[in-house]
Amino acid sequence: MSEALSVSSSSQHANDQRRQSVKPHKKRWRHDNWMGYLFISPWLIAFFAFTFIPIIASLVLAFTNYDVLSPTWRWVGLENFERMFTRDPRYIKSLQATFFYAFTAIPLRLIFALAVAMLLNTNRRMVAGYRAAYYAPSIVGGSVAVAVMWREIFGRNGLINAVFGTDVAWLGNPNTAIWTLILLAVWQFGSPMLIFLAGLKQIPREFYEAASIDGANGWQQFWRITLPLLTPIIFFNLVMQLISGFMVFTQAFVITGGAPLDTTLFYALYIYQRAFVSLQMGYASAMAWVLLIIIAVLTVLVFRSSSYWVFYSSQED
Amino acid sequence: METVSTASGRAAVRAPRSVLQHKTFRTVIYHGVVAGLGYVMLYPILWLFASSFKGRAEIWTNVSSLIPQQFTLENxxxxxxxFGGITFTTFYLNSFFYAGVGTLLAVAASAVVAYGFARINFTGRRFWFACMLSTLMLPVQVQIIPQYIVFSQLGWINTFYPLLLPRFGGQAFFIFMxxxxxRGIPRDLDEAAxxxxxxxxxxxxxxxLPQITPALITAAIFSFYWTWEDFLSPLIYLNAPRLYTVSLALRAFADPSGTTDWGAIFAMSSLSLVPVFVIFILFQRFLVEGISTTGLKG
Structure with a gap:
């Protein structure tokens, strides 16, 4: 993203120099400033009103015991954070569930997405149709309708038990419930698949031809050519999936509601329960800020690690 | 089998029979695997649609079949x-209102802001652009609690204002896209003008504007999808059943402790997916290109 930006700003630079000869520099510059802020003003106003100020407000709330009902509320310092990690076993459970979900569902989803993208990276007939079929679950995946459907598929009388002749309470068993949600996430591998597919099409055919002349088999070609050249895309997908993986809400809310024994009490679900069911908005704000910090730390870690495993080919642009 | 040998035009020299057979075999295996996996992928959705046409008795007795024994529209x-005297007509009108107006606002604002960022060189541009991109990573949970407090003070609970007002600023994903x-449009025309x-x-x-129509269509489709499926914001702000969107209504309707008319639940769930699939079939090209070029999440 930043690369693209620097490219455009350098071309803008060239344009400015061209313009300078036509119009007085200073006037032009002031005019552009006005127009620039005029055009981004809708975003800028909304950013302050609905993002920046609320975030600061939520940081302040995190140090209070504010709830909507009682008129008195006070500064409690770090009490909310202390309570979270020492006196709220449900919070610890929600952390465990969220981390387990993210670190299982995201790698599985990306592996699946890459495997299917490689299957579809061919000029055979019907590929467009297959691609649509594989992508279809992803466009409806976040909907309540699909969540309701998933609940019935894994219900006692549901599809899975009927097809396999089993009698398992998939959603009632603390060992299996979270796996139904992981499976739902893996089932929706469509977007990373399309991004991988676009990346695979960029790899020059000659690389593979040269490799096979040198006697490299398919497996070696995958490890030595495909995977290294795809690492920037894997990196991008990983960051995007990580962020969204920590925010899943609808599926858990509709399918399990956090049960059984809080094994699927995802972070976002627990914040919702605290903020809008028990109305402990101060405590919930503290939880939201911890989530923000977790996501930020993980993102930074992924970015830091990228210099060890992400391969940027020097011939880009 | 012939189609295979002619399709691979590279085989200018006639390949020996065994090689051809090997190739055909591989093609059959390929289509078998890919189509089979595709069937497994689509099976849950097909099952949902099939179940919605099954009779009350059949739903839990003839579970896995995709073909109803007797086809019925009763569900x-x-x-x-x-429920509660409110039909799905109301819920669909609410959802189409929210998704329609929400999409229109988000896309129009995003186009204006995107032009400002992409084409005008103003002081602080890079800073604000970085701010905008970083909002993509923000968990919505750090914003909704203070937003809720303010909106409830204003008496806007059970109105669409809290859902629509933030859209006047555009959405970071669409602005970026x-x-x-x-950036792909040559500057010569701007400068001449x-x-x-x-x-x-x-x-x-x-x-x-005339040149970015494809991007606007892509943004509009995604915006419609996300708004149509939006659950958290309506859940927080719309508490009166007459204001329920389809998502909220489905969730209330399919409450395990409430209704037991599973046929009706399957029918309404299926129906809520129809607008999504219709748009998918009509505009598939825009979607695939949109995701591939910007990495939008679906």
Whole structure:
């Protein structure tokens, strides 16, 4: 993203120099400033009103015991954070569930997405149709309708038990419930698949031809050519999936509601329960800020690690 | 089998029979595996649609079949009646209102803002652009609690204002996507227009806007999808059943402790996916290109 930006700003630079000869520099510059802020003003106003100020407000709330009902509320310092990690076993459970979900569902989803993208990276007939079929679950995946459907598929009388002749309470068993949600996430591998597919099409055919002349088999070609050249895309997908993986809400809310024994009490679900069911908005704000910090730390870690495993080919642009 | 040998035009020299057979075999295996896996992928959705046409008795006895023994529309008629005296007509009108107006606002604002970021060189541009991109990573949970407090003080609970007002600023994903598209347009035309005395506004409306239609369509489709499926915000702000969107209504309707008319639940769930699939089939090309070029999440 930043690369693209620097490219455009350098071309803008060239344009400015061209313009300078036509119009007085200073006037032009002031005019552009006005127009620039005029055009981004809708975003800028909304950013302050609905993002920046609320975030600061939520940081302040995190140090209070504010709830909507009682008129008195006070500064409690770090009490909310202390309570979270020492006196709220449900919070610890929600952390465990969220981390387990993210670190299982995201790698599985990306592996699946890459495997299917490689299957579809061919000029055979019907590929467009297959691609649509594989992508279809992803466009409806976040909907309540699909969540309701998933609940019935894994219900006692549901599809899975009927097809396999089993009698398992998939959603009632603390060992299996979270796996139904992981499976739902893996089932929706469509977007990373399309991004991988676009990346695979960029790899020059000659690389593979040269490799096979040198006697490299398919497996070696995958490890030595495909995977290294795809690492920037894997990196991008990983960051995007990580962020969204920590925010899943609808599926858990509709399918399990956090049960059984809080094994699927995802972070976002627990914040919702605290903020809008028990109305402990101060405590919930503290939880939201911890989530923000977790996501930020993980993102930074992924970015830091990228210099060890992400391969940027020097011939880009 | 012949199609295979002619399709691979590279085989200018006639390949020996065994090689051809090997190739055919591989093609059959390929289509077998890919189509089989595709069937497994689509099976849950097909099952949902099939179940919605099954009779009350059949739903849990003939579970796995995709073909109803007796085809019935009864579930749709029962389901549409909704609950608490409010039919799905109301819920669909609410959802179309929210998704329609929400999409229109988000896309229009995003286009204007994207032009500002992509084409005008103003002080602080890079800073604000970085701010915008970083909002993509923000968990919505750090914003909704203070937003809720303010909106409830204003008496806007059970109105659509809290859902629609933030859209006047555009959405970061769409702003970024449209920017990428604008960058691909040569600047010569803008400059020629400016030479002829066209202001920035004129350039945007006359030169840029006509050229970014494909990006706007892609953004509109995604915005419609996300708004149609949006659950958290309506859940927080819309508490009166007459204001329920389809998502909220489905969730209330399919409450395990409430209704037991599963046929009706399947019917209404299936129906809520129809607009999504219709748009998918009509605009598939825009979607695939949109995701591949900007990495939008679906």
């Amino acid at each position: 749709y008629i029962n389901g549409w009646r909704g 449209i920017m990428q598209f604008i 400016e030479m002829d005395g066209c202001g920035k506004g004129g350039v945007f409306f006359r030169i840029i």
